Amino acid sequence: xxxxxxxxxxxxxxxxxxxxxxxxxxxxxxxxxxxxxxxxxxxxxxxxxxxxxxxxxxxxxxxxxxxxxxxxxxxxxxxxxxxxxxxxxxxxxxxxxxxxxxxxxxxxxxxxxxxxxxxxxxxxxxxxxxxxxxxxxxxxxxxxxxxxxxxxxxxxxxxxxxxxxxxxxxxxxxxxxxxxxxxxxxxxxxxxxxxxxxxxxxxxxxxxxxxxxxxxxxxxxxxxxxxxxxxxxxxxxxxxxxxxxxxxxxxxxxxxxxxxxxxxxxxxxxxxxxxxxxxxxxxxxxxxxxxxxxxxxxxxxxxxxxxxxxxx
Amino acid sequence: xxxxxxxxxxxxxxxxxxxxxxxxxxxxxxxxxxxxxxxxxxxxxxxxxxxxxxxxxxxxxxxxxxxxxxxxxxxxxxxxxxxxxxxxxxxxxxxxxxxxxxxxxxxxxxxxxxxxxxxxxxxxxxxxxxxxxxxxxxxxxxxxxxxxxxxxxxxxxxxxxxxxxxxxxxxxxxxxxxxxxxxxxxxxxxxxxxxxxxxxxxxxxxxxxxxxxxxxxxxxxxxxxxxxxxxxxxxxxxxxxxxxxxxxxxxxxxxxxxxxxxxxxxxxxxxxxxxxxxxxxxxxxxxxxxxxxxxxxxxxxxxxxxxxxxxxxxxxxxxxxxxxxxxxxxxxxxxxxxxxxxxxxxxxxxxxxxxxxxxxxxxxxxxxxxxxxxxxxxxxxxxxxxxxxxxxxxxxxxxxx
Numbered sequence: 001x002x003x004x005x006x007x008x009x010x011x012x013x014x015x016x017x018x019x020x021x022x023x024x025x026x027x028x029x030x031x032x033x034x035x036x037x038x039x040x041x042x043x044x045x046x047x048x049x050x051x052x053x054x055x056x057x058x059x060x061x062x063x064x065x066x067x068x069x070x071x072x073x074x075x076x077x078x079x080x081x082x083x084x085x086x087x088x089x090x091x092x093x094x095x096x097x098x099x100x101x102x103x104x105x106x107x108x109x110x111x112x113x114x115x116x117x118x119x120x121x122x123x124x125x126x127x128x129x130x131x132x133x134x135x136x137x138x139x140x141x142x143x144x145x146x147x148x149x150x151x152x153x154x155x156x157x158x159x160x161x162x163x164x165x166x167x168x169x170x171x172x173x174x175x176x177x178x179x180x181x182x183x184x185x186x187x188x189x190x191x192x193x194x195x196x197x198x199x200x201x202x203x204x205x206x207x208x209x210x211x212x213x214x215x216x217x218x219x220x221x222x223x224x225x226x227x228x229x230x231x232x233x234x235x236x237x238x239x240x241x242x243x244x245x246x247x248x249x250x251x252x253x254x255x256x257x258x259x260x261x262x263x264x265x266x267x268x269x270x271x272x273x274x275x276x277x278x279x280x281x282x283x284x285x286x287x288x289x290x291x292x293x294x295x296x297x298x299x300x301x302x303x304x305x306x307x308x309x310x311x312x
Numbered sequence: 313x314x315x316x317x318x319x320x321x322x323x324x325x326x327x328x329x330x331x332x333x334x335x336x337x338x339x340x341x342x343x344x345x346x347x348x349x350x351x352x353x354x355x356x357x358x359x360x361x362x363x364x365x366x367x368x369x370x371x372x373x374x375x376x377x378x379x380x381x382x383x384x385x386x387x388x389x390x391x392x393x394x395x396x397x398x399x400x401x402x403x404x405x406x407x408x409x410x411x412x413x414x415x416x417x418x419x420x421x422x423x424x425x426x427x428x429x430x431x432x433x434x435x436x437x438x439x440x441x442x443x444x445x446x447x448x449x450x451x452x453x454x455x456x457x458x459x460x461x462x463x464x465x466x467x468x469x470x471x472x473x474x475x476x477x478x479x480x481x482x483x484x485x486x487x488x489x490x491x492x493x494x495x496x497x498x499x500x501x502x503x504x505x506x507x508x509x510x511x512x513x514x515x516x517x518x519x520x521x522x523x524x525x526x527x528x529x530x531x532x533x534x535x536x537x538x539x540x541x542x543x544x545x546x547x548x549x550x551x552x553x554x555x556x557x558x559x560x561x562x563x564x565x566x567x568x569x570x571x572x573x574x575x576x577x578x579x580x581x582x583x584x585x586x587x588x589x590x591x592x593x594x595x596x597x598x599x600x601x602x603x604x605x606x607x608x609x610x611x612x613x614x615x616x617x618x619x620x621x622x623x624x625x626x627x628x629x630x631x632x633x634x635x636x637x638x639x640x641x642x643x644x645x646x647x648x649x650x651x652x653x654x655x656x657x658x659x660x661x662x663x664x665x666x667x668x669x670x671x672x673x674x675x676x677x678x679x680x681x682x683x684x685x686x687x688x689x690x691x692x693x694x695x696x697x698x699x700x701x702x703x704x705x706x707x708x709x710x711x712x713x
Contacts, residue, residue, distance in 0.1 A: 048384065048512050063523035071512040073383055074522035075376055076402055082373035086338060086380025086388070089364045091513055093335040093386055097362065102515055122376065125369035 006201045014039050015069075017047070022067035023059040027233025029196070029223030030056050030138040034109055036200055037136050037219070038070075040207035041105060048073065048087050050108030052080035052119055055145040056138065078118040081126030081135055084108040088131045105211050106133035112153035113143040116179050127186040127216045134210040134217045137179065140225035148228040152177040155248075156299065157292055158280045160228075165283035170292055175299055183218040184254040190215070191254040194262070195222035196240045202251055202262055209253070222249045230279020242274040247304040252311060259310040268304075271297045314559065315493040321449075321484035324456035324491055325391070325417045325477070326351030330361055331499035332463065335386035335506070338366035338377035342396040343429045344481040345419035349391055371396035375403035375416075382412040383521045385511030387463065389414060393481060394421035397435045401442070407474045408443025409533055410521055411540070413466035414474040416444070417459065420582070420634075421481040422670040430671020431481040433581065434635040436611075437644045443537050445475040445544055446612040450567075450585045452489045455479040457561055458609075460494065463503050464551045470543040476612075480583040482671065498558055541613045548610055565615035567607040568622055570596065574604025576686040577623055579649050580632040581608045584667065584674050591679035603683045614648055620656030628661040628686035629653070632702075634668045642699050661689040667702040678702050 017038035024031040034056065041047055047070040051057045057074045060067040075083040084106050094100045110119055115137040123135055142160050143149040150160040156175045159165040163172040180193040190213040192206035203221060210217035222243060226233040243249035246269045251262040272293055275281040284293050319327065326348050329337070339349035355361045366381075368374045374390045381388035392400065397418060407414050418436055422428040436446055445465060449455035455477065462475040479485055494502075512519050525533060545565075552563035567585075570592050571577065578588050585607040595603050606622050623629055631650065633643025642650070646664030653662060665682065667674045685696040 046515075050380075058524040061520055061523045063525040063529045066520040066523070068520060069518070071514075071518045072520040073380060073512060074524075075379055075406055079373060079376035079403070082338075082368060082376035083380040085366055085368070085373075086336065086377030086382075087384040087512060088380075089336050089338075089366050089377070090381040090384035090386035090388070093362065093364045094384075094513060097335075099385075100513055100515065104513060121369055122373050125373055128369075129367060 006199075006205060008199045008201070011039055011200070011204055014043065017041065017069045018060070019067045019069060021065070023062065024055065025227060027226045027236055028055070029140055029225060029236060030111065032196060033136065033138040033203070033221045033223045036203050037107060037207040040204055040211055045105050046070065046102050047105045047107060048084070050074070050080050050084040050087065050106070052108070052110035052114030053077035054111040054114050056109055056111065058145065077114050079122045080108045080110045080114060080119055081122040084133045084135075085126045085129065085131045088133050106131070107136060107211065108133065109136050109138060111144065112137060112139040112141060113151045115139075116153045116177050117151050123183075124186065127183055127188050127218060130188070130216050132214055132216070134219060136219045136221060138221055138223035140223050140228060142225070142228050144225045144228045153179070157284055157296060159283060160280070170283060170289055171280075178303070180218070180220045187257060188216040188218060189213050189256055190217040192218070193220040193253070194251045195243060195249055196237060197244070198237065198241075206253060228280070230282070231277050235277065239277065242269065242277070245269045246271050246274040246300065248274050248300055250304060250307050252307060261308065261311040271300050315495065317491050317493050318488050319452060319491050320347070320486050320488045321452045321455050321479045322347035322419065322486065323351060324452045325459050325479070327493065328456055328459040328499070329363075329389070330355050331494070331496050332460070332503050333361045333500070334363055334389050336364050336366065336378070336381035336388040337390060338368045338374045338381070339390050340368050340371045340374045340392070340396060342371065342393050344421060344485045345391045345393040345396070345417065347485070348417050348419070371399040372403060375400035375407065378414050379403060379407050379410060379412060382407075382414050383410060383512050385508050385513045387506040389416065391417035391419070393419045394423055394435045397439060398423055401439065404439050404442040404444060406522070408537060411472040412474060413463065413472055415459070415462040415466060416474065416476045418476050418478045419481045419485045420478050428670040429481070431483050431583070432634045432669045432671065436476060436478050437635040437637070439476070440612060440644060443473065443541070444612060445473055445541070445548075445610070446478060447475065447610055448478045448581045448608060449484060450583055450607060452484060452487070453491050453561075455484060456491060456493070457555065457559070457563065460499055460502060461551045461555055461563070463506075465544065465547055467506065468547045469509070471540050471547050473537070473540050473544060478582070483583040492559070494559060502554070502558060545613050545615065563609065565608070565610040565618055566622070567609065569605040569607060571604040571606065571622060573602050575602040575627045576683050576690070577604045577606055577626045578630045578632055578679065578682060579606045579608065579619070579623070579645065581611065581645060582634060584632070584634070587674055587676055588679050591676040591683070594676060595680060595683055601683070601687065608645070616648070616652040616655065619649060620652045620658060623653065623660065624656065624658060626660050627690035629663070630682045630686055631662065631664045633664065633666050636666060636669065661686070661693060661695065663689065663695040663698050665697065665700060665702050669701070672703050674703055
């Protein structure tokens with residue numbers, strides 16, 4: 001795969017493949033993920049975009065308007081992997097039969113509910129079969145479309161509408177599912193985990209690799225949700241920076257089974273720095289919950305060490 | 313010259329698939345339809361067809377991938393039974409509303425529970441409101457013939473609806489019978505090359521499939537589906553006519569068997585029609601009583617007026633359902649045929665029986681009891697055993713006698 005030097009201005013000047021006028025919230029991380037992943041497509045390549053049911057789908061393809069400059073298919077909540085498998089297979093047959101000349105790429109988007117939970121089986125099947133497609137999870141850590149219910153991607157202790165913090169509850173009980181690692185164990189050629197960095201280079205280059213590596217690829221993109229997380233929409237880049245500098249959201253890739261760390265902060269910040277600006281963790285800063293922040297820190301440290309060992 | 317063979321129903325469907333050479337087949341194993349994808353996989357393994365098989369991890373994904381492939385512009389199909397179709401239920405509605413000309417080879421099997429692998433119609437009857445055309449078969453020959461007609465119906469510009477080609481699990485799917493196969497080149501010419509108008513991979517036009525449609529658009533999509541279902545009636549007959557020209561075998565919405573002078577009629581779907589025909593011959597030969605049969609082939613769209621017309625001259629009718637719907641008043645065929653008769657102001661006596669659930673056999677003796685009941689009902693004007701089960705092993709069985 002060709003690697004070109006990243007030029008921020010050039011990349012950001014590429015034509016948008018997600019048109020303005022969609023109905024996503026101001027400051028939505030999901031939208032930023034979609035726009036930047038689609039920028040990684042070569043301009044001359046065509047694409048079919050898939051989408052699990054979720055915020056993105058109901059806001060970007062409300063009949064009779066579509067925000068996509070490419071062909072697009074939404075089927076249901078739990079089957080974005082299987083649906084794109086069908087599209088990609090059709091492409092292979094029609095290409096073989098000489099009915100299609102153009103090059104098409106296949107990219108599907110799902111939120112964490114549609115990816116970690118209800119669409120997990122369909123995703124696993126698509127990855128195992130090795131279709132030449134990219135599954136992009138825009139992970140905002142809860143079922144945001146239905147109003148911030150807990151998913152298996154929700155961080156421990158988060159206050160959600162189905163794990164509300166209360167007098168005898170400190171929010172979600174369980175820790176997050178490590179989906180990127182699970183997909184890596186499918187032995188697909190490319191897995192990347194990323195979020196938004198100041199110049200978007202990490203997301204762009206990972207999307208480029210995911211799209212242009214032959215075979216199944218998976219991208220897990222932390223895509224903050226200002227409404228669900230409870231921070232000012234304008235603060236999204238700060239939130240992402242804190243997520244990576246506290247090592248809450250490590251950025252890495254797994255290329256043909258080789259784990260590579262993409263970013264190691266010069267100074268690892270305490271987890272409070274990430275938790276503090278978010279309403280969903282507000283209850284952790286009450287006197288009686290102090291020890292929970294310590295437990296959160298322990299979990300982050302443990303996973304960070306595990307990841308560093310994998311990357312060595 | 314037609315080819316004489318001996319095939320099971322599953323083999324016959326697989327053979328039709330081979331002759332049609334479709335583009336994409338995602339499928340997941342389930343008894344008793346499993347053999348269909350197995351045979352197709354073998355054709356692929358031996359380079360006999362160009363079809364791409366997708367080894368999906370569930371039936372939900374089977375229909376999801378079929379939808380993806382069909383929307384992309386491929387001729388796509390799958391096969392399943394029973395709980396497999398129950399798992400793809402959500403997707404049946406999506407396929408129909410996306411107006412995709414998918415064909416599903418359904419081998420009818422009872423739904424759990426208790427778990428049971430044998431024939432009844434609870435799977436397809438439960439999906440009767442999903443927007444699919446449903447075509448049923450009595451024999452291996454019929455399921456083969458129906459399968460060849462399915463794509464031309466589904467892909468017709470006035471239709472654009474998915475088609476379910478149904479046969480009875482084990483009875484038809486695994487029973488080996490003599491069959492007349494159509495020559496490959498004739499099947500290929502009959503089904504034709506698939507040339508979709510709108511599809512995801514169309515180089516000249518981009519397309520978006522599966523929108524969010526709120527209350528100001530949803531209702532129109534349903535109305536459009538209804539219009540397609542109404543239009544499908546003529547297309548089904550046109551395709552049958554063409555098929556008859558090719559093979560000499562005649563198909564319609566239903567088969568009328570010894571109905572020309574019948575006073576007592578059974579209405580039934582599927583393989584049990586064969587048993588009923590044997591009973592009719594025996595009754596007519598031994599007693600001269602005028603008994604007949606209406607065997608439904610096309611249940612969706614429902615040929616309401618045509619069925620009422622076919623039954624307009626009889627004195628008493630037994631509608632036989634091979635699936636429960638727990639309305640506590642009858643089965644689905646019973647409800648629809650009774651509605652058709654009411655609408656046509658038919659005065660015949662009507663009774664609705666359930667039979668054959670979970671593969672329970674129905675015998676010629678059972679049909680003779682049914683016809684005897686009809687004769688009594690015509691005299692007394694009282695239904696005998698309305699909504700009773702035929703062939704129960706318990707004391708309840710006596711109620712229908």
